[in-house]
Amino acid sequence: MRQELSALRHRIADALMLRSPASRRAAWVLAVVGPAIVVLGLLPFRSTVGLAAFLSGALLAIVVVAVLGGVWPALASAAVAIALGAYFFAPPYDSFSVDRQGDIVAFVGFAIVGAVVGILIDQLAGLAKQQAALRRVATLVATAAAADELFAVVTEEVGQQLPGVERARLARYEPDNSITFVAAWPLPERGFPVGSHWKLDEEDISAVVSRTGRPARIDNFDDRSGPLSANARKLGVRSVVGAPIIVEGRAWGVMIVGSSVRERLPADTEARLSSLTDLLSTAIANAESRSELAESRARIVAAADETRRRIERDLHDGTQQRLVSLAIELRAAEGRVPSDLPATKAAFSRAARGLTDAVEDLQEISRGIHPAILSKGGLKPAIKTLARRSAVAVELDLQVERRLPQQVEVAAYYVVAEALTNVAKYAQASVVHVDVRTGDSVVELAVRDDGMGGADPSRGSGLIGLKDRVEALGGTLTIAGGPGKGTSVVARIPIDGKPVLDAERWRAAQRRS
Amino acid sequence: MIADDDVLLREGLASLLGSSGFDVVGQAGDGVELLTLVRSAMPDVAIVDIRMPPGHATEGLEAARVIREELPDIAIVVLSAHVEVDEAMELLAGGERLGYLLKSRVTDIGEFIDTVERITAGAAVVDPALVRELVSARRRRDPLDVLSPREREVLGLMAEGASNSGIAARIFVSEGTVEKHVRSILGKLDLPESGTDHRRVLAVLKFLEAR
Numbered sequence: 106m107r108q109e110l111s112a113l114r115h116r117i118a119d120a121l122m123l124r125s126p127a128s129r130r131a132a133w134v135l136a137v138v139g140p141a142i143v144v145l146g147l148l149p150f151r152s153t154v155g156l157a158a159f160l161s162g163a164l165l166a167i168v169v170v171a172v173l174g175g176v177w178p179a180l181a182s183a184a185v186a187i188a189l190g191a192y193f194f195a196p197p198y199d200s201f202s203v204d205r206q207g208d209i210v211a212f213v214g215f216a217i218v219g220a221v222v223g224i225l226i227d228q229l230a231g232l233a234k235q236q237a238a239l240r241r242v243a244t245l246v247a248t249a250a251a252a253d254e255l256f257a258v259v260t261e262e263v264g265q266q267l268p269g270v271e272r273a274r275l276a277r278y279e280p281d282n283s284i285t286f287v288a289a290w291p292l293p294e295r296g297f298p299v300g301s302h303w304k305l306d307e308e309d310i311s312a313v314v315s316r317t318g319r320p321a322r323i324d325n326f327d328d329r330s331g332p333l334s335a336n337a338r339k340l341g342v343r344s345v346v347g348a349p350i351i352v353e354g355r356a357w358g359v360m361i362v363g364s365s366v367r368e369r370l371p372a373d374t375e376a377r378l379s380s381l382t383d384l385l386s387t388a389i390a391n392a393e394s395r396s397e398l399a400e401s402r403a404r405i406v407a408a409a410d411e412t413r414r415r416i417e418r419d420l421h422d423g424t425q426q427r428l429v430s431l432a433i434e435l436r437a438a439e440g441r442v443p444s445d446l447p448a449t450k451a452a453f454s455r456a457a458r459g460l461t462d463a464v465e466d467l468q469e470i471s472r473g474i475h476p477a478i479l480s481k482g483g484l485k486p487a488i489k490t491l492a493r494r495s496a497v498a499v500e501l502d503l504q505v506e507r508r509l510p511q512q513v514e515v516a517a518y519y520v521v522a523e524a525l526t527n528v529a530k531y532a533q534a535s536v537v538h539v540d541v542r543t544g545d546s547v548v549e550l551a552v553r554d555d556g557m558g559g560a561d562p563s564r565g566s567g568l569i570g571l572k573d574r575v576e577a578l579g580g581t582l583t584i585a586g587g588p589g590k591g592t593s594v595v596a597r598i599p600i601d602g603k604p605v606l607d608a609e610r611w612r613a614a615q616r617r618s
Numbered sequence: 619m620i621a622d623d624d625v626l627l628r629e630g631l632a633s634l635l636g637s638s639g640f641d642v643v644g645q646a647g648d649g650v651e652l653l654t655l656v657r658s659a660m661p662d663v664a665i666v667d668i669r670m671p672p673g674h675a676t677e678g679l680e681a682a683r684v685i686r687e688e689l690p691d692i693a694i695v696v697l698s699a700h701v702e703v704d705e706a707m708e709l710l711a712g713g714e715r716l717g718y719l720l721k722s723r724v725t726d727i728g729e730f731i732d733t734v735e736r737i738t739a740g741a742a743v744v745d746p747a748l749v750r751e752l753v754s755a756r757r758r759r760d761p762l763d764v765l766s767p768r769e770r771e772v773l774g775l776m777a778e779g780a781s782n783s784g785i786a787a788r789i790f791v792s793e794g795t796v797e798k799h800v801r802s803i804l805g806k807l808d809l810p811e812s813g814t815d816h817r818r819v820l821a822v823l824k825f826l827e828a829r
Contacts, residue, residue, distance in 0.1 A: 421699055422674075425721075426624045432725035433630035440637065440727070461725045468700065468722075477700050481675060486704055489827075493755035500758060536758045 132174020136182035139166030140189050151194050156208055159194045160186070160215045167219045171226035179223030186219070187212050238262040239384065246388040256288035259385050263360060264290035267377055269370050270362040272342070275350075275385075276311055277358040284311050287358070296340040297333075306331025310347040314359045320348040320375035341365045348378040352390045360385070402577035403512070410475075410515055417475040425467055432460040479518050483508045484541065487518050492539060496529040497554070502540040509548060513598050516574050517541070517550055520582070523567045524552035524594040532556025532592060546601045547580075553593040558586045568594075619644045619659060621652040621681070622667040622697075631665065631724060638731045648672070649681040656685055656692065663693040663738045667721070668705065679709055686712040693738045697721045701748040703827045707820065710742050714816035717743035717779070736784075742816035743779035744823065752777065752826040761829050764806045772799045777822045781815050 143162035147154055163186035171179035191201050195208040203209055242262060245255045256275050264273035274297055276284040283304045286297050297303075305312040308329050313321040323329065324344045326337055337345070342363040350358040360382050364370055439453035471477075479487040484505045492499035508514070521539060528537050534556030542549045568584065575582040580598035620635075620642060622628045632642045643659045646652035648671045656664055664685060668678035682694045693715035698705065699722075706718045717737040723745060724730045737743055753762070753774050762770060768789075775785045782800065786793040804811055809825060812818045 421669075422624075425699055426627055429721055429725065430624065430626035430630045432722075433627070433634055433727075436725055436727045437630070437633055437637065457725055461722055464722045464725075472700070478702055482702065482704060486702065490702070490751075493751055495756065498756040498758040498760075 128173045129175070129178070132170050132178040133181070135166065135173065136170050136178045137185050139163070139170060139182060140186040142166070143186075144189050144193050148193060151198070156190060156194045156211055159190050160211060163190065164215070164219065164222065167222060168226060171223040172230060175230070176223050176227045179226070180220060183216055183219035183223070187216060190215075235266060235380075238266055238381070242381065242384050242388075246384065246391065252389075252392060253287070255385070255388055257290075259381055260288040260360070261290045263362060263378065263381050266381070267362055267370075267374055269364050269366075269374070271364050273360065273362045275358060275360050278311075278315055278356060282312075284359070296336060296342075303333050306333065309333045310345050310361055311359045314347045314349045315356045318349055318351070318356055320346065320378065322346040322370065322375070324370075337363070344369050346370050346374045346378065348375060348382050350382050350386050350389065352386050352393065357386070357389055399577065399579055402573070406516075406574050406577045407512055410512065413475045414480070417471050417477065420467060420471045420474075421477070425464055425471075428460055428464045428467070432457050432464070435460065475515075476518070479514060480511075484514050484517055487514075488521055488539065488541065491518075491522055491525055495525050495537065497525075497532070497534055498536045499525070500536060500538045502538070504542045505548070506543070509543070509600055512578055513548060513600055516578055516580070516598055517548060517596070519574065520550055520571055520594065520596045521552060523571050527567065527594075528552070528554045528556065528592070532558075534591065543600075547597050547599050549595070549597050551593060551595045553591060555591045558588045558590045558592050571596075619646070619652070619656055619661040619664040620666075621646040621649070621664065621670065621678070623647050623670050624667070627667075627721075634724070634727060635665075635731070635734075638727070640731075640734075649677040652681050653684060656689065660689065661692060663695060663734060665695045665697065665734070668696050668698040676705065679705060682709060682716070683712065686716075691715075693717075695719060695734060695737055695743075697724070701745050701751075703748060703752060703823065706744050706748060707823055707827065710744070710816060710820050710823070714740050714742050714814060716816070717741075718748070719743070719745045720747050723747075736779075740815075741779050741781060741784075742819045744777060744819060746774075746778050749774050749777040749826075752823070755826075755829075757829060761807065761825075765803060769799055769803050769806075772796065773803055773822065776800065776803070776818060777826060779815065779819045 140163045143159060143166060147159050147162060151159075163182075167179050167182050167186070170182045188201075190212065191203050191208075192199065195203045195205065195212075197204060203212070242255070242259055245258055260273045260275045264270055267273075272294075273290045274286055274294070275288040276286050278284055279302070283302060285302050286294075286299050289297060289299050305315075307316075309331050310321055310323050311333070313323075322345065326334055326343060326345075329338075343365050345361050345363040347359045347361045349356045350360065360378060362370065362374065362378065435453055435457040439450055439457060442450045442453060444450070476487055476490070478490055485503055488503060489501065492501050509517070521541075525537060525539075528534055532554045534554035537552060537554045540549075540551045540553075572582045575596050575598055578598055580596060582594070582596045584592065584594050586592035620628050620631050622631070625647075628645050628647075632645060636642050643661050644655040646655050652664070652666065664682075666678040666681055668676055670677040670681075678696050678698075682696055685692055685694060690713070694709075694712075695717040696705075696709055697719055699720070701718065701720055709718050710716055715737055717733060719730075719733065723733075733743055753770065762773070765773060771789060772785055775788060780788065782796045783793050786796045789796075801811075803809075807825060809821050812821060
């Protein structure tokens with residue numbers, strides 16, 4: 106119950122602080138209607154309650170107006186209230202003249218209080234909005250949201266938060282002295298479309314920011330050259346401020362806010378821009394280092410796999426062939442030994458047998474290093490073979506109808522192989538279910554057994570190595586299950602290279618806060 | 619006719635077959651060479667490695683298919699370092715006089731020669747190692763549970779491509795007993811009675827693979 110009330114409170118607060126155009130219109134309407142309602146309500150009692158009561162009621166209305174629409178509607182409301190008060194509640198009644206000195210003082214006091222209240226609430230609302238915006242952006246950063254979404258949200262917040270700003274754009278610097286626009290507000294942005302590419306002229310705001318590494322402003326576009334400035338003029342943009350996004354000491358991009366009025370943007374715009382763009386810098390730095398880490402992990406795994414494939418190929422093409430040939434030669438030699446040398450014949454036979462056994466051993470090892478069937482036939486036949494050779498009965502549910510990228514197939518195969526091995530070694534299970542589902546962007550595997558449970562991920566380096574391999578591809582590996590309830594190993598591996606969000610961990614973190 | 623890109627193995631096989639009464643009429647190093655030689659020499663049986671240049675994947679299967687289309691009277695034995703059930707089924711769909719064996723099987727000379735002769739005479743053969751892997755797969759509700767141990771043994775031999783008389787010789791019973799077992803097995807597993815041995819092999823393989 107308390108949680109629902111708190112959530113409701115947050116939602117109301119958010120809605121009120123949003124200052125949408127609708128709420129602003131409502132504020133202006135209320136600025137007039139509010140005091141009017143107070144008048145209607147108190148009119149029958151004016152001889153008893155007097156001006157004070159009216160002014161108190163009007164103050165309440167001003168507070169609401171200030172919340173909905175800001176300072177100006179609030180001041181207007183105060184003016185309306187004073188007029189109505191002078192007419193209806195200050196003797197002589199029904200005229201605008203005010204006899205009593207005290208009433209005049211009351212009006213002055215009311216005007217002051219009303220203005221102060223209006224301004225204070227306006228500031229409060231502004232701060233609340235900023236907080237909400239920061240929280241929203243920080244959430245995106247924490248959930249490692251897709252870059253596009255992050256850019257779009259921050260640009261929108263910048264556009265909505267900063268006074269005087271009519272449009273905002275975020276651009277990324279490209280190595281050839283040009284920029285690409287990655288986000289814009291408000292949408293649809295036709296002048297500088299998202300994704301468009303522009304060569305920088307040295308007088309463009311982006312160029313200035315990039316050169317100096319500091320915020321800059323242009324208050325007048327009339328005499329600027331270059332395609333960007335020309336386009337800006339065409340769109341009716343008259344003044345802009347740009348702030349750099351600094352990542353690892355270099356200017357990664359620039360946030361530009363614009364207005365259609367010359368010299369319109371207030372002097373503190375640069376500072377206010379910075380607080381939001383700093384968050385962006387952090388997010389981008391995070392994302393870049395994360396993706397670098399992921400890439401290097403993937404490279405390491407791929408290199409190891411390539412080595413294994415090579416070893417398997419060499420073993421197969423080289424060593425195994427040679428051993429089989431040798432065995433044949435031995436057999437042929439055995440055939441040539443005269444029958445009156447049985448011991449010699451037997452010795453050859455033993456040697457040939459030993460060689461053949463060695464070949465079979467090699468085959469097993471080779472299969473463990475890298476199963477040839479995986480490269481040739483793909484996941485489905487490879488997992489079917491794993492299932493057949495499993496010591497525990499396996500129920501298969503494979504929905505894999507196409508070949509997947511090599512590292513994905515290898516990772517998936519090893520997850521199933523290792524999981525099945527563990528089941529055979531520790532679980533004492535009667536059956537294992539292996540489910541593989543291929544979606545558009547993710548392949549999901551689950552190996553569930555009905556054994557003893559209590560799998561300890563730290564025991565047996567096999568499972569940890571699996572986690573590394575799966576995570577290097579941007580996937581997730583979860584091991585669950587309790588004593589007596591069996592164990593389940595679930596892996597989700599992205600097919601398209603985009604990392605899989607660990608939704609469970611995030612939800613759990615949310616609940617805790 | 620022997621086709622394998624490993625010269626040592628090829629020579630070894632050639633001498634082995636030569637001293638066992640076979641007449642080796644040609645040796646090829648890849649699929650293209652094999653087809654050329656087969657068309658000109660028209661051997662009774664071709665022994666082909668599944669993995670040959672240029673791709674080192676399943677060129678042998680492809681060559682077998684072509685030979686089977688053009689010259690259906692030629693028996694073909696495909697050798698592979700790893701036996702995979704999909705490849706076995708693909709090969710044996712070509713009819714009789716086909717064999718799919720583990721390369722290491724050739725070191726057991728007597729059995730290998732025997733198998734080649736059986737294939738040339740008309741049998742379809744699958745390497746016992748593959749059959750063993752298929753039969754020993756553990757299932758929770760195994761359809762094979764309805765079979766007696768003896769019937770399971772017979773089923774395995776059926777999958778290897780043995781004829782009824784061959785099975786009888788292997789497990790030391792009369793051919794009549796084998797026929798009884800076979801009928802019982804086909805009935806219990808709901809497999810069709812097929813006229814030819816090779817269709818039987820295919821049917822059993824398919825059944826074992828799918829369960």
